[in-house]
Amino acid sequence: MSDDRTNSETTRRDLLKVGAAAVAAGTLAPGITLIAPAQARAPHEAASPKQRWGLLIDATKCVEGCTKCVTACNEEMGLPDHDRAATDPQYIRIVTVRDPETSHSKQLPVMCQHCENPPCVDVCPTTASFKRADGIVLVDRHRCIGCRYCMMACPYKARSFAHEVSTDQKPHNPRGKGCVESCTLCAHRVDAGRDPACVEICPTGAMLFGDLNDPDSAISRKVKEVSTATIRGDLGTKPGVRYVGL
Amino acid sequence: MPGTPYTRGLRGLLAALAVTVLALVAGAGAATAADVPFPMVPKAAAGTQCVEEPGFMRTNHMKLLTHQRDDTVRRGIRTTQHSLQGCIDCHAVNDAAGKAVSHESSEHFCVACHEYAAVQPDCFQCHTSLPSGQSGGQAAR
Numbered sequence: 343m344s345d346d347r348t349n350s351e352t353t354r355r356d357l358l359k360v361g362a363a364a365v366a367a368g369t370l371a372p373g374i375t376l377i378a379p380a381q382a383r384a385p386h387e388a389a390s391p392k393q394r395w396g397l398l399i400d401a402t403k404c405v406e407g408c409t410k411c412v413t414a415c416n417e418e419m420g421l422p423d424h425d426r427a428a429t430d431p432q433y434i435r436i437v438t439v440r441d442p443e444t445s446h447s448k449q450l451p452v453m454c455q456h457c458e459n460p461p462c463v464d465v466c467p468t469t470a471s472f473k474r475a476d477g478i479v480l481v482d483r484h485r486c487i488g489c490r491y492c493m494m495a496c497p498y499k500a501r502s503f504a505h506e507v508s509t510d511q512k513p514h515n516p517r518g519k520g521c522v523e524s525c526t527l528c529a530h531r532v533d534a535g536r537d538p539a540c541v542e543i544c545p546t547g548a549m550l551f552g553d554l555n556d557p558d559s560a561i562s563r564k565v566k567e568v569s570t571a572t573i574r575g576d577l578g579t580k581p582g583v584r585y586v587g588l
Numbered sequence: 589m590p591g592t593p594y595t596r597g598l599r600g601l602l603a604a605l606a607v608t609v610l611a612l613v614a615g616a617g618a619a620t621a622a623d624v625p626f627p628m629v630p631k632a633a634a635g636t637q638c639v640e641e642p643g644f645m646r647t648n649h650m651k652l653l654t655h656q657r658d659d660t661v662r663r664g665i666r667t668t669q670h671s672l673q674g675c676i677d678c679h680a681v682n683d684a685a686g687k688a689v690s691h692e693s694s695e696h697f698c699v700a701c702h703e704y705a706a707v708q709p710d711c712f713q714c715h716t717s718l719p720s721g722q723s724g725g726q727a728a729r
Contacts (some may be wrong), residue, residue: 389611389664474664482661483714509690511716513723517715533666 389476394458395527395582396477396554397541398561398570401450402587403548409436410541411451411549418528418539420512422543431502431517433525434540435438451540451549451588453525454479455573455581462492462501470522477554478527478581488520497574498581500524527551527582554582627704630681630697638678639669649675653711672715680719691717 344490383389416423424430433453439528440447460479462471470485471492481492481501483510508518514530517523528538532551536542541549552561564570570584632638636643640652652670659665666672679697680688689695691712694703698717702709716723 383664385666385668387665419633454611472662474662476664478664480661484657484661509724511714512721513716516714516716521714527662530666533664 367469383533385533388403389474389478389533391475391477392555393476393553394555395456395532396561396565397456397527398550398552398564398584398586399450399539399583400548400550400586401448403449403546404450405546406449408545410543410545413523414454414539414543418512418531419515419526420510420517422506422508422510424506427504429505431504431523433502433523435499448587450585452498452500452573453540453583454527455498455579455583456525456527457582458580459578461495461497461579465491467491474529478529478532479524480526480529481522481524483495483518483521483523485514486521488522490522492522497577497579625704627701630679630695630701632697633680634677636678639674672711673720676717677719680722688718688722 362440377507412432412434415421418500419433421431422432434451435453436449438447438449439450456477458477460471462472463473463479465471467489468485468487470482470487471479472482473479488503490503493499493503501522504517504519504521504523506519515526528536528540534578537551538549541551550561550564552559554562554565556562565584568586570586571588572579572581572584573588603676608650640648645652653672653675656667656670656672659667660671677699681693681695681697683689683693683695690700696717698711711717
């Protein structure tokens with residue numbers, strides 16, 4: 343009985359919230375909005391499995407020689423440049439792929455693929471590697487012992503190890519020597535209802551961020567409409583990052 | 589320890605004994621209470637109110653921070669009530685040039701007390717010890 347009441351109250355509250363969001367987003371007519379309703383959760387709400395954050399990257403729009411997403415990522419996350427390419431942290435790498443038969447080549451950004459079945463989480467001995475309820479794969483540096491097993495397990499080579507002492511970190515991306523780190527899909531921005539820094543900066547709009555679980559989101563409509571692929575789909579990791587023109 | 593009125597049992601007894609012995613030794617040199625070292629805890633920013641009672645914070649800040657960190661990192665809860673950055677923002681200490689000091693300075697709010705208590709906080713191996721807006725600028729490429 344009391345459960346029923348609680349449920350009905352929750353439903354009513356949710357309805358009101360949706361109504362408020364629609365007003366905030368500037369409703370033109372019922373069902374038509376100028377801007378999509380804000381995706382930000384209230385700060386006290388935990389990440390929910392109702393969402394599955396994903397990224398759609400159109401490799402055909404990725405301009406050769408452009409590294410703006412990498413620069414924006416480094417800036418956003420406060421990644422240092424020690425001019426030591428082998429050990430400097432990279433959350434996004436620009437990878438050039440070439441078809442040996444036709445010599446056609448193109449570049450595309452590769453970051454943590456935020457797998458549904460992440461091998462890094464499977465192998466982590468301290469549960470520092472984990473998948474958040476909304477599908478974002480993260481390293482909990484409070485638990486990371488720097489064994490780098492996850493780096494070996496990741497088929498996308500997406501993780502970096504912090505080799506150097508950090509002194510001037512961003513408040514939203516604490517990072518220190520001896521821990522593994524990788525793309526967080528800008529979880530701090532996503533939690534505030536914003537797009538990741540790389541998506542925001544991309545000059546050709548090659549990157550699209552959104553909720554793959556929401557059939558009305560732009561990313562869901564796009565993956566339904568055009569042919570997309572994941573990297574090494576044969577491994578069954580089910581990445582949240584998909585590519586067009588791979 | 590000052591500000592920890594809840595020491596009990598053997599530890600409390602030992603501490604009381606140590607204090608007595610210290611007081612006796614100090615007394616031999618005609619010392620006063622002013623000679624007993626006490627951490628110079630910097631004042632918080634004017635007009636701000638701590639998220640909990642100062643006495644409670646002295647005893648329990650580490651528990652609040654640990655709880656908050658797991659909620660934030662693992663569950664994505666972004667309340668700022670007990671965030672480390674919140675502490676740092678209110679308790680920033682400026683140097684003579686008006687710039688906030690980092691944890692490398694003994695004047696830093698956290699460090700002032702932790703040096704006195706001889707407890708090393710690990711937070712600043714990863715977290716910035718500077719207030720928002722003054723961190724994360726120099727090393728970024």
